[in-house]
Amino acid sequence: MGKHASAKVTTVTVTPRQALWLELMAFYTHEAWLLDERKFKEWLDLFTDDVLYFMPRRKNVLRREAHREVTPLGDLSLIEDDRRYLEMRVARLETGMAWGEDPPSRTRHLIGNLVAEPLSKGEVKAKTAFLVYRSHLETDHQLLAGSREDVLRRVNGAWKIAKRTVLLDANVLLDKNLSIFL
Amino acid sequence: MGATQKYSIIDPATGKIDRGIFSDQAVYDQEMEKIFGRAWLMIGHESLVPKVNDFFHTYMGEDPVILTRDGQGRLHALLNMCRHRGNRVVRCDDGNATRFMCTYHGWTYGSDGKLEHVAGMSEAYYDALDKPSLGLVQARVDTYAGIVFATWAEDAPSLEAFLGDARWYLDTVFNRRDGGMQALGPMKWLEPVNWKTMVDNCSDNYHVPTTHLSSARVQTRYLGRPPLSHKDQFESPNKHVFVNGHSLTFREAPDNTPRYVHGISKDTFPLFQAYHEATLPEVERRLGAFRARHVQLGNHSIFPNGVLGFRLALPRGPLQTEFWHFVLLEKDAPEALKHAIRIGSQANNGAAGLFEQDDVDNWRQVTAASKSRLGRRISQDLSMGLGHAGAHPEYPGVVSERYISENNQRLFYQRWEEFMNAESWADIPIAPITARFEGTATLHG
Ligand code: FES
Numbered sequence: 001m002g003k004h005a006s007a008k009v010t011t012v013t014v015t016p017r018q019a020l021w022l023e024l025m026a027f028y029t030h031e032a033w034l035l036d037e038r039k040f041k042e043w044l045d046l047f048t049d050d051v052l053y054f055m056p057r058r059k060n061v062l063r064r065e066a067h068r069e070v071t072p073l074g075d076l077s078l079i080e081d082d083r084r085y086l087e088m089r090v091a092r093l094e095t096g097m098a099w100g101e102d103p104p105s106r107t108r109h110l111i112g113n114l115v116a117e118p119l120s121k122g123e124v125k126a127k128t129a130f131l132v133y134r135s136h137l138e139t140d141h142q143l144l145a146g147s148r149e150d151v152l153r154r155v156n157g158a159w160k161i162a163k164r165t166v167l168l169d170a171n172v173l174l175d176k177n178l179s180i181f182l
Numbered sequence: 183m184g185a186t187q188k189y190s191i192i193d194p195a196t197g198k199i200d201r202g203i204f205s206d207q208a209v210y211d212q213e214m215e216k217i218f219g220r221a222w223l224m225i226g227h228e229s230l231v232p233k234v235n236d237f238f239h240t241y242m243g244e245d246p247v248i249l250t251r252d253g254q255g256r257l258h259a260l261l262n263m264c265r266h267r268g269n270r271v272v273r274c275d276d277g278n279a280t281r282f283m284c285t286y287h288g289w290t291y292g293s294d295g296k297l298e299h300v301a302g303m304s305e306a307y308y309d310a311l312d313k314p315s316l317g318l319v320q321a322r323v324d325t326y327a328g329i330v331f332a333t334w335a336e337d338a339p340s341l342e343a344f345l346g347d348a349r350w351y352l353d354t355v356f357n358r359r360d361g362g363m364q365a366l367g368p369m370k371w372l373e374p375v376n377w378k379t380m381v382d383n384c385s386d387n388y389h390v391p392t393t394h395l396s397s398a399r400v401q402t403r404y405l406g407r408p409p410l411s412h413k414d415q416f417e418s419p420n421k422h423v424f425v426n427g428h429s430l431t432f433r434e435a436p437d438n439t440p441r442y443v444h445g446i447s448k449d450t451f452p453l454f455q456a457y458h459e460a461t462l463p464e465v466e467r468r469l470g471a472f473r474a475r476h477v478q479l480g481n482h483s484i485f486p487n488g489v490l491g492f493r494l495a496l497p498r499g500p501l502q503t504e505f506w507h508f509v510l511l512e513k514d515a516p517e518a519l520k521h522a523i524r525i526g527s528q529a530n531n532g533a534a535g536l537f538e539q540d541d542v543d544n545w546r547q548v549t550a551a552s553k554s555r556l557g558r559r560i561s562q563d564l565s566m567g568l569g570h571a572g573a574h575p576e577y578p579g580v581v582s583e584r585y586i587s588e589n590n591q592r593l594f595y596q597r598w599e600e601f602m603n604a605e606s607w608a609d610i611p612i613a614p615i616t617a618r619f620e621g622t623a624t625l626h627g
């Protein structure tokens with residue numbers, strides 16, 4: 001053994017909050033790869049049975065009325081899916097006849113700016129930002145930006161998303177449809 | 183001024199149409215003038231501006247328009263263009279304001295459009311500015327069952343005449359309840375599609391079993407909805423009818439079941455049936471027994487760009503359309519029913535809608551086909567069901583014998599020609615109202 005064998009081993013202590021952050025960052029990186037590699041059934045496994053997947057609209061309102069910028073649950077939204085609708089979306093792609101995604105889009109999900117904070121009853125709130133690139137058919141392409149606010153809980157030891165709120169940074173969506181997952 | 187250019191883009195004997203109308207900038211510019219500058223256009227819903235001084239930002243063609251309810255509760259459609267240099271005076275989607283101040287030099291308008299205040303009226307303008315003539319430009323406004331329409335044309339006929347007998351059918355969705363409807367939305371997105379293809383699609387039930395096959399499959403599996411096969415469509419008792427520019431489909435349904443909308447599933451059907459039965463006496467009083475029990479409006483468009491319900495195809499150049507999706511709910515319906523309709527509507531229609539996702543690439547390629555050298559020389563074929571439509575003893579308008587037909591499309595493009603070739607409204611034929619409007623419902627609800 002060389003002289004390095006006696007080198008001092010440095011132990012890095014992480015706080016519980018940092019440990020959570022590391023764990024969730026790995027979770028979101030994994031999720032991004034599932035989506036970009038079109039493993040949608042495995043992606044569905046990341047959600048709880050009682051999931052609410054919500055994408056409100058963004059309105060132009062004055063700064064002093066900022067509370068009206070994001071449409072609340074109960075208003076018309078872009079997506080307000082329960083588990084059954086999420087499953088239908090994935091099952092649809094698998095029919096091989098969902099023409100809007102067949103041939104499929106090429107996507108790249110970049111997820112970052114993670115902030116995680118424990119809630120009560122073992123649940124966790126995690127906010128991330130995303131840049132998602134979509135390329136479809138020959139030259140159609142779109143860059144979608146926004147944030148996701150998730151409520152996660154452990155089911156059989158694994159993190160699952162119980163609620164996801166996707167805030168798209170757009171008023172008029174510039175893409176021809178929203179046929180990819182965010 | 184030269185005579186109006188005469189378009190002859192459809193051969194009614196063969197159903198061939200000239201593809202150039204989907205991509206030519208010159209044709210598009212004429213459409214803005216001759217169609218969007220003349221017709222009554224759907225621009226909003228009264229429920230979007232319920233209180234005095236509420237406003238909702240909308241469009242007439244490409245012209246930005248503020249729908250306001252003034253201090254007296256009257257509706258106005260105001261061109262969102264300051265009369266000084268032309269800045270927009272409203273940049274919000276909606277809100278409540280007694281006046282609109284232009285952010286450029288501060289000219290300020292009331293919610294009724296009047297120019298109220300000009301900075302430097304005496305110091306800069308020597309009191310010589312004619313304020314009364316410089317209010318925001320206003321369109322004519324009228325409503326049908328809460329839906330707000332506006333037109334720039336002073337010589338346009340009344341909204342009632344413009345809708346004509348189409349209203350006899352439209353009432354079966356929009357005018358059923360005493361309490362009226364409320365609009366939620368819009369969800370907005372930009373499609374690389376000519377606006378006419380979306381309108382044309384409202385009477386195209388031929389595409390459903392092919393375009394929407396995947397969604398129909400999973401809906402049968404998960405929600406217990408019918409498969410929407412070709413057989414279903416070909417054997418459907420539904421009909422197409424064309425009235426005064428408006429393309430409609432309807433169901434002749436003596437089975438007395440609720441209208442089949444997104445949101446109905448095996449689980450929710452009893453809720454819809456119970457609501458149908460509970461409201462039937464009211465609907466019979468309002469629309470008469472025949473319409474209440476036998477007629478259900480299906481997919482439809484209101485000329486020129488009102489698409490399937492209260493949804494708008496807003497032209498943005500020949501190759502682009504901004505699509506606005508709203509959902510309309512009967513105000514007095516039970517919350518559980520409203521919830522089911524809202525969820526069904528937004529999950530199936532709209533940018534992320536299971537059904538609507540699959541429409542767009544088809545439509546955009548129909549638009550794009552008209553750009554290539556060879557493509558544009560080869561006409562579209564709209565010959566389906568030629569010679570199989572006409573007057574019907576019970577139903578007003580031109581009724582197609584079969585549900586799957588291109589009669590409405592042919593007549594839509596003929597209507598398009600009538601508008602494009604007219605010097606003024608005097609040249610645009612309006613079909614007389616012949617339907618018997620039984621019941622108490624009126625144009626205004
Ligand atoms: S442009 Fe509006 S005040 Fe000058």
Ligand SMILES: [Fe+2]
Pocket residue numbers: 389390393394537538541
């Ligand atoms: Fe469709």
